[in-house]
Each structure stands twice: as structure tokens, then as C-alpha cells.
Amino acid sequence: MKQSSSSHLCFPNGWFRIAYSNEIPPKTVKPLHYFGQDLVLFRTEKGVVRVFDAHCSHLGAHLGYGGIVKNETIQCPFHGWCFNNSGNCTQIPYTNKIPPKAQIRTWPVREVNGLIMIYYHSQGHSPDWEIPELPEFLSQNWTSLLPVIRRKSSTSTQEVGEGSIVDTAHFSHLHPHTFDEIKGESLVVSYPTLTYKMYPEYNLSGVAKILGVEGKTSLDFTSYGLGCLVVRSSSKAMVEIETLTMFLLTPINQNSIDFHFLVSIKKVLNKPITALLKKFIKDSAIKTLKEDMKIWENKIFRTHPLLCDGDGPIAQYRRWVSEFYTDISVPL
Ligand code: FES
């Protein structure tokens, strides 16, 4: 994202996805780069997931390139020092005298909803909130929550959140195939979550017509910090259509984020109809997000946007966002 202020020159605090649980079996070691830093992710033989700063405290080798899991430790590829789950060196192959400072910084990690998430804080504070388990993820009545978009995008977590949640005025113009009008909105802000509920009027010549959508539709956004946005929608058509989509946004550096978009739907009637419905939802979301990306990746961030009546609660959103930055104040 192009910068027009300093507000994006640091990263927001909070939980961010860095991998999917099923892609990291025991003994996996993976190099990562997020928040402008080199990291290493590994899973021990017993299945514990850990994320450390990447570089060994000895002579600085990157543990993610050639490091191996040895029981419950990770072993550096260079001279074989082993570091336990707490990041402390527990073994050096050629001496029993382990230097007291032989340790590597560890990151808070959680596995929840099939995701591996780490907690970033600009001043290294411990997490003061958690990402909840989603009932839909655990339910047999819902399809697996799977990524349908995974890409590096030159924007920021804040732009995506602002553009997806509270910028209601863009829907009918940028995405005319989705909504005609947004009716009844409610915004509830309570650190660390922001929830926004709206009742859109679907454009009945678009996808909604194909699905036979009628009557009341609701869209429910819950943002857990700036890294995880859950969107639930419910529409009445030939059957009740319920979807859960998720934006997972992780800063890579000051100019780009990892953008992942996941879809799950409540199963209907039978497998083929569920699969068809899921494909419709997925294709429609991808089309919409492509339109958004073109805007997000080329716009500038206006610190003092010129807002008008009908623009949606952008100022309230920015006030909530400012709670996730500790080292600067975010202009509204
Ligand atoms: S650099 Fe890691 S053991 Fe020497």
C-alpha cells in the first residue's frame, strides 16, 4: 500500500495466522518471514508447535534452513546446538558448559480452528486476549473451512478490514452484482473485537437470483483484532443458506500482507447440492475480492479522508484500530 502517513509504518498487535495445522506434521521445520522478521516454525515429535526468532544465538545460522527436530528440541544445522520448547539451549554436542545466555526468543503460538497463529506485540507484551474456537469449525453440519485465496498482497490489514467491514458505500458501486442497498446496521466495538451487522438488499439480477434468494438476509462481521475477520451470512432461498467466510491477514513487511480467504457453508440437502452451493459462494466471493484488491493494492491511505453522509462508520472503525498500535498513535 502506498503510504501517505506514518500510521502504517508499524504493525498492529494481535493474533495472526502463519500456517495451517494440517500442513505442519510432527518434525516439520519451516522458515517464515512475517512482521519484517525471519522466523522458524517447527512441530516437535510430541506434536507441540513452536515459533522462534530464526537465527541461532551462537553464530547466527537460520534454524529454518537445515535445522531438524530432535525429540522435543530443534537442532541448529551449523554446530548442532539444541533448543527446547522455551527457547533455551539444552545441549551442545562438543561441551557440557552451556552459556547462560544461549537462548532464542519464542513467540506466543496457538492452534485454533485449524490454524497456527502467533501473537505479535511491538513491545513484546504477552497476549491479553485469545482467538475463540468457532462452533461451525467443530460442527459436522458445516463443510471444512478451507482457503480459496492465498496470496501476497501489497496492502495493509487495516485497509482490508476497513474496506470489507465498514465501507458500506462501495458495495453497490464497485460490486453491483452483490447488493443494491444496505439496510439497518449496528456496530459494536469492544476491544479486541469489532462486530458489525447489516441487512443487505441483494441485487436480484446477480448471484442471488440464481440461488433464488428472497426475504431477509443478514451479514454479520466479527473482527478479532486486525488479523482475523469472520463473516457469517444467512439468506433464505429454496433452502436456508448459511455461510462462514474468513479473512486471515498477516503483515509480511511494511508494504505487504499475506491475504488468505476461507469459505465454509452449512450443509444442505445432499452432497452434490452442497458442493454446487459452495462453488457459487466461492466464485462470487472471489469475483468480489478481485474487484476489491484492485482498489486496495493501488490506493493511498488517507489519514484524514473526506467523508460524507452514507459513508459508513469509518471513523469508529479507525478509533477501534488505534487500540492495536502501541508505539504510535493512529490519526483518525
Ligand atoms: S550457529 Fe547455531 S549452533 Fe552454531
Ligand SMILES: [Fe+2]
Ligand atoms: Fe468490497
